[in-house]
Amino acid sequence: MPADWTTLRELLLPEMSEATRGRRERTLTEALRNGIRVGRLAARTRLPSSRDLAAQLRLARGTVTSAYAQLVAEGYLIAVRGSGTSVAEIVDRRAEPRAAVDPQAPPGAWDLRPGLPALAAFPRTAWVSAVRAGLAELPDADLGYPDPVGLHALRAELAAYLGRVRSVHADPAEVIVTRGAAEGFSLMGACLAGRGHREIAVENPGHPGQPRLFAEVGLSAVPIPVDEDGLRVDLLAETTARAVLVTPAHQFPLGVALAPHRRLALVEWARRVNGLILEDDYDAEHRYDRAAIGAMRSLAPDHVAYLGSVSKTLAPALRLGWLVPPPDVRAEVARVKLLRDLGSSTIDQAALARLLRDGGYDRHLRRTRRLNRHRRDALVDALTRCLPDWRVIGVAAGLHLVAGLPDGVDDTELSEALARAGVTVPPLTDYLRDPTRAAPFAGLVLGYAGLTPDRLRAAVRVAATVYRGRATQAQAARDAGPEAATARKLPVCSSSTDTAPPMT
Structure with missing residues (x-):
């Protein structure tokens, strides 16, 4: 590991001036998070030890330790005892498409299957x-x-x-x-x-x-x-x-x-x-x-x-x-x-x-509740912005939610189309246990604990692109009208990264 981290500090981190006194941990956390999001800190980049970074920035070591811990909980960093702290692979923005479907996206580029907690947040x-x-x-x-x-x-x-x-x-x-x-x-x-x-x-x-x-x-x-x-x-x-x-x-x-x-x-x-x-x-x-x-x-x-x-x-x-x-x-x-x-x-x-x-188990639960709520809010906000005609169901608890689809949409066909675009999300139909009974509604079951907010938003943008394309084709086939007329009626996905307001 390099002995001098001055270049890293000057590139990504602000000076901890008097103006930031009292909120230095938040300032440091935001600076590191933004550096990772925009790609200046690439995946697998090893960060300085908390002691080294604290000395360079003239901060208390506990401030740096807390900032690292928060970013580990959010999935931006990985901390391994004996190996230091590094940028997580999951947040490498260079490999992620912006809003359009990447035809070369590998299967499972965005895995939204339910059933797993935030594995990167495991208290190793x-x-x-x-x-x-x-x-x-x-x-x-x-x-x-x-x-x-x-x-x-x-x-x-x-x-x-x-x-x-x-x-x-x-x-x-x-x-x-x-x-x-x-x-x-x-x-x-x-x-x-x-x-x-x-x-x-x-x-x-x-x-x-x-x-x-x-x-x-x-x-x-x-x-x-x-x-x-x-x-x-x-x-x-x-x-x-x-x-x-x-x-x-x-x-x-x-x-x-x-x-x-x-x-x-x-x-x-x-x-x-x-x-x-x-x-x-x-x-x-x-x-x-x-x-x-x-x-x-x-x-x-x-x-x-x-x-x-x-x-x-x-x-x-x-x-x-x-x-x-x-x-x-x-x-x-x-x-x-x-x-x-x-x-x-x-x-x-x-x-x-x-x-x-x-008390370690209780402390871990408190951290992951905050983490999972933040991810849930990001997913709900993205669905509301990009796919307003989908109904969001079952958000008050758990590690997944259900997106109810408009009438006439086949959830199995949509799930298969999303999988081809790199978004893995099962249809509600897969959970039916009685083939003689229809599902209460067509829907998708989206697990959100395993992906960071940015990746959840990206997955929804891809899903919206696939859904709009299918809806346009279906409407054009029904009335033989111009595709542009139908497209104008479809929702436009905002690129905002604001999170949803608190839900009641």
């Missing part, structure tokens, strides 16, 4: 510290074969955390650590099949992977429609299913919350048929414009199995989740878990326990 330093501290605290005996239901220290921390933030009041002995929520579904499915269940009701539309998990253990998925109040609980009576999987805090993918009267009706149904509710609380921590919604398990602990994971808060690669089953099935779940994999990684469990105990 905090996680490494937690691994070291957790491993140092582990007694030698805990390095043997693990307890199949999980490390006691982690179960205790999870019980405290879930009680505090999700109103899931459980003893540590009731918590089972899983390899992600997917294993939790599989374990519960195996227990249901072992008790004679042959069907499980699922939301329609919903996640396509869950019915496949249940099919592996012999359970058939029975799709139940979802409306603006969530699952149509009244339609459960028309099935023979005595188990149901729901996403009550933030329905996937429509983003609605299960209405209070539906929650009560669902609990009453479970008690009446002696049934089981699988509560998938997959992204309840990510909320922006509404108060937290308590978990359903607090309403009926004997009939609700609560499932969650760190896949939407930290990273799916950790393969850590939790299951709080009803008391009468816990021993059976523990037995199946033991037979399948002898338990989950003790070292990773110890690290997560440490992260929960020292």
Whole structure:
């Protein structure tokens, strides 16, 4: 690394004069961000250490450290312990088209598929510290074969955390650590099949992977429609299913919350048929414009199995989740878990326990909530400017939103056209589980956590170009009128980078 960073400083950074006193961190952050946006700091450029830059600019080292941390959280920088801080590849503006479709754009140039958090914001330093501290605290005996239901220290921390933030009041002995929520579904499915269940009701539309998990253990998925109040609980009576999987805090993918009267009706149904509710609380921590919604398990602990994971808060690669089953099935779940994999990684469990105990998990959530809200606002603003005839749905929480398309638009065909232009975004049709029922509307499901605001805006500009082109061609084919007349009626995409005002 060069020993003299004077040229870098003079090119990109303003002098920290008396006029900037009191807001030096903000001034430095903005200067670095702008330098990256316009391309003067290219991807993979290594920045000076916080100590070096602080000395050159006559700033406190903490000011530089805070500026770097903010830009890491926004996805502009990458910080790797032992390797310093560098500009992230994802924000290299030179490879990004301005507004028109690039015919050479590689597939997936803008990946808006839902399901992933901001992976660049993973707290690498905090996680490494937690691994070291957790491993140092582990007694030698805990390095043997693990307890199949999980490390006691982690179960205790999870019980405290879930009680505090999700109103899931459980003893540590009731918590089972899983390899992600997917294993939790599989374990519960195996227990249901072992008790004679042959069907499980699922939301329609919903996640396509869950019915496949249940099919592996012999359970058939029975799709139940979802409306603006969530699952149509009244339609459960028309099935023979005595188990149901729901996403009550933030329905996937429509983003609605299960209405209070539906929650009560669902609990009453479970008690009446002696049934089981699988509560998938997959992204309840990510909320922006509404108060937290308590978990359903607090309403009926004997009939609700609560499932969650760190896949939407930290990273799916950790393969850590939790299951709080009803008391009468816990021993059976523990037995199946033991037979399948002898338990989950003790070292990773110890690290997560440490992260929960020292507040690192909460701090990470606070940072990523701000980051995700900023990205959501940028996406909503871009859609409003460029595609005003699309309806934005499910924005109050989560890591994705749904764009409802005008009548007559085929979401599958539009998704395929966007993919050819480099924008990967699935159609709502892909989430239907009942081929005999039409989708509630045509739409696209857009995940926004993995892209910076600038890249989200670029993706929307490309989508608007593709959509306008298709609309022009369709109208011309219908009335054989001049394309220009139709084009004048179509929205013009603003190039403004202003973010949307706060939403209510």
